[in-house]
Amino acid sequence: xxxxxxxxxxxxxxxxxxxxxxxxxxxxxxxxxxxxxxxxxxxxxxxxxxxxxxxxxxxxxxxxxxxxxxxxxxxxxxxxxxxxxxxxxxxxxxxxxxxxxxxxxx
Numbered sequence: 001x002x003x004x005x006x007x008x009x010x011x012x013x014x015x016x017x018x019x020x021x022x023x024x025x026x027x028x029x030x031x032x033x034x035x036x037x038x039x040x041x042x043x044x045x046x047x048x049x050x051x052x053x054x055x056x057x058x059x060x061x062x063x064x065x066x067x068x069x070x071x072x073x074x075x076x077x078x079x080x081x082x083x084x085x086x087x088x089x090x091x092x093x094x095x096x097x098x099x100x101x102x103x104x105x106x
Contacts, residue, residue: 010103013095015088063093 008026011017036058040050050058070085080088 009100011096011099013092013099015092016096063090066093 009021040054044050044054067086067089070089071082074080074082074085
């Protein structure tokens with residue numbers, strides 16, 4: 001669960017502003033980041049920490065989950081072509097990542 005020091009994220013990305021982030025979802029993201037950080041440090045400490053390749057593989061694996069979810073939602077709602085979802089999700093994640101980085105990191 002997020003501690004009281006963890007600020008709730010802010011975004012100016014219109015597509016994300018239109019998708020509210022519930023408190024339980026926010027707390028899940030914070031908890032996941034804490035677990036990932038612990039794993040990266042504990043498991044890879046003797047090797048100098050996680051490499052860029054390791055972090056890229058992790059980010060890509062999480063991104064695939066977002067793409068799959070988006071495709072499933074597109075199929076269920078019929079509001080968007082499922083194949084168009086990949087580009088949208090990758091774009092949103094890239095823009096949000098740059099926004100978070102600009103705000104001082106995750």
